[in-house]
Amino acid sequence: xxxxFEAHIALRYLLVRRKQAFISVIGFVSVLGxxxxxxxxxxxxxxxTGLQQELRNRILGATAHVFVWKTGGIADYHxxxxxxxxxxxxTGAAPAILGKALIxxxxxxxxxxxxxxxPQLETSVTDIERGMTSxxxxxxxxxxxxxxxxxxxxxxxxxxxxxxxxxxxxxILTPQGTLTPMGVYPRSRRVRVAGRFSLGLFxxxxxxxxxxxxxxxxxxxxxxxxxxxxxxxxxxxxxxxAASIPRALGAAYFCQTWAELNRSLFSALWLEKxxxxxxxxxxxxxxxLNIVASLVMLVMKKSPDIAILKTMGASSRxxxxxxxxxxxxxxxxxxxxxxAAGWGVAAVLDHYRLIRVPMDVYQIAYVPFVVEGRDLAAxxxxxxxxxxxxxxxxxxxxxxxxxxxALRFG
Numbered sequence: 001x002x003x004x005f006e007a008h009i010a011l012r013y014l015l016v017r018r019k020q021a022f023i024s025v026i027g028f029v030s031v032l033g034x035x036x037x038x039x040x041x042x043x044x045x046x047x048x049t050g051l052q053q054e055l056r057n058r059i060l061g062a063t064a065h066v067f068v069w070k071t072g073g074i075a076d077y078h079x080x081x082x083x084x085x086x087x088x089x090x091t092g093a094a095p096a097i098l099g100k101a102l103i104x105x106x107x108x109x110x111x112x113x114x115x116x117x118x119p120q121l122e123t124s125v126t127d128i129e130r131g132m133t134s135x136x137x138x139x140x141x142x143x144x145x146x147x148x149x150x151x152x153x154x155x156x157x158x159x160x161x162x163x164x165x166x167x168x169x170x171x172i173l174t175p176q177g178t179l180t181p182m183g184v185y186p187r188s189r190r191v192r193v194a195g196r197f198s199l200g201l202f203x204x205x206x207x208x209x210x211x212x213x214x215x216x217x218x219x220x221x222x223x224x225x226x227x228x229x230x231x232x233x234x235x236x237x238x239x240x241x242a243a244s245i246p247r248a249l250g251a252a253y254f255c256q257t258w259a260e261l262n263r264s265l266f267s268a269l270w271l272e273k274x275x276x277x278x279x280x281x282x283x284x285x286x287x288x289l290n291i292v293a294s295l296v297m298l299v300m301k302k303s304p305d306i307a308i309l310k311t312m313g314a315s316s317r318x319x320x321x322x323x324x325x326x327x328x329x330x331x332x333x334x335x336x337x338x339x340a341a342g343w344g345v346a347a348v349l350d351h352y353r354l355i356r357v358p359m360d361v362y363q364i365a366y367v368p369f370v371v372e373g374r375d376l377a378a379x380x381x382x383x384x385x386x387x388x389x390x391x392x393x394x395x396x397x398x399x400x401x402x403x404x405x406a407l408r409f410g
Contacts, residue, residue, distance in 0.1 A: 010325040010329060014027055014330075026290075027294055029294075030287065030290040030293075030330050030334070031330050031334040031337075033290045034284065034291075034333075034387060035334045037284035038335050038337075038338025038380075038383050039341045039345070040280045040283055041277065041338075041342070041383075042338070042339055042342025042346065042375075042379055043342050043346055044280045045277060045375045046343075046370055048273035048276060049370045050350065050367070051362075053368070054364055054368045055265070055266075055363060055364065056266070058199060058364070059201065061200075062126060062128075062199040062201055062204045063261075064096075064229030064230055065235055066238055066242045066256070066258070067230075067256045067257075067261075068229075068230060068253055069254055070228075070253050074095070074225040074226075077095035080093075080095075081094065081121065087241065087244060089233055089237060089241040089244075090230050090232055091124070091233050092125045093124070093125065093229070094125040094228070094229050096115055096116065096122075096228075097115070097222050097226045098116075098227070099113075099176075099220035101113075101114040101174045101220075103162065103173075104170065104173070105163060105170045106163075107163030108161050108163050109162070110161050111207070112158065112208060112209045114209055114219065116212065116217065117211075119138045120138075123137065125229045131197040132196070132197050133196050135153065135166050135195020135196065137195065139194035139195060140194055149191055150191050150192070150211065151193070151211070152172070152209050153194055153210040154209045155196065155204055156196050156197065157202060157206035159193070165193065168192070169190055169191070169192055169193075170190075170192075171190050171191075172188065172190075173186050174221075176219070176220055187221070189219055197210075200365075201363050235258065239257055242256070243255075284386055288331075288387055288390035291390040292390045295323055295326065295394035295395070299323065303401060306319055306403075307404075310401075316399040319398050319399045322398070323395040324391045324392070324395045326391070327387060327394075331387025331388060331390075332384060332387075334383075339376060339379060339380050343371050346370075346371050347369070349367070350370065353366040354366075
């Protein structure tokens with residue numbers, strides 16, 4: 001295939017002879033600048049995308065997608081759960097009672113969120129059963145042969161704080177008091193650790209305890225279930241499904257979705273992603289300035305050649321295309337190399353989990369990197385566009401060059 005003469009000359013100028021090696025070095029530095037900028041931008045986007053997805057997946061594994069309350073309370077949760085499961089898009093429904101408590105053992109104590117659940121239904125809403133590292137959720141009712149103590153399932157980090165293992169006894173103290181002749185006393189109950197779970201979120205693994213619904217009612221003084229938790233088939237349709245519930249079942253129902261509960265967290269992550277992208281994107285702008293400098297120097301060096309081309313019949317448009325193509329080649333090569341390098345480094349960092357972070361600060365144990373196709377495409381398109389814009393000024397200067405002046409002073 002025969003190249004257009006503009007592309008042929010552009011490639012010749014990029015691959016200059018040894019006596020003009022300085023121009024070649026400037027071109028190489030320009031390519032390297034684009035590579036570094038694009039690589040950094042791909043990695044930063046992969047980091048923030050991975051962090052968002054990892055936190056979202058773990059939060060959705062530990063909690064429900066939609067929370068449903070009912071005016072007047074939920075008297076028969078079996079009937080309510082069955083009605084909610086009939087709503088299109090709902091795949092699971094389970095009751096819950098939530099409250100705060102103090103849990104203590106002979107070796108430690110901690111404040112926790114106490115969650116009363118129906119073990120048979122809870123597995124249809126959360127991943128707690130799959131997250132069990134020991135024991136089973138079905139053991140919450142307690143074993144009459146084991147002293148009749150009810151069970152509690154706690155997070156692995158909480159178990160470490162308390163210094164307990166499966167089968168050990170702990171005491172739960174709740175602020176809901178019991179009236180006695182001596183005044184109001186907090187309610188306490190001795191329970192047995194029936195299992196431990198690890199959901200990968202420090203907030204849950206260090207501060208959550210699951211008990212049976214009857215025990216939660218007594219400890220938290222709740223006459224009925226607080227909320228029905230739902231799992232839906234598409235997390236991005238959770239808002240639409242939640243809005244359909246009052247229309248289908250009546251105005252007494254009101255809902256809240258996982259996105260509403262975690263809006264501040266994901267808004268902060270999105271803002272950080274944009275801020276990092278803009279900051280790292282400035283590196284690509286610096287690389288574009290290198291392209292401008294290299295083309296300006298090339299125009300000055302090649303003034304006699306430009307004059308000869310014009311005297312031989314080359315139009316100003318053709319001369320402009322020569323330098324535009326040269327800058328575009330630099331941008332395309334640098335962008336493709338940088339995108340490939342960024343994708344490869346992100347894959348290695350994510351696969352081997354090389355960057356570790358404290359779980360109590362970031363909720364996860366390592367920094368995940370996920371390169372999304374649309375992010376990669378946006379980076380590639382944006383970088384090439386910036387590099388192309390950088391070629392306009394020096395290319396127009398070359399096109400305006402007067403052949404007589406170039407031959408006289410070149």
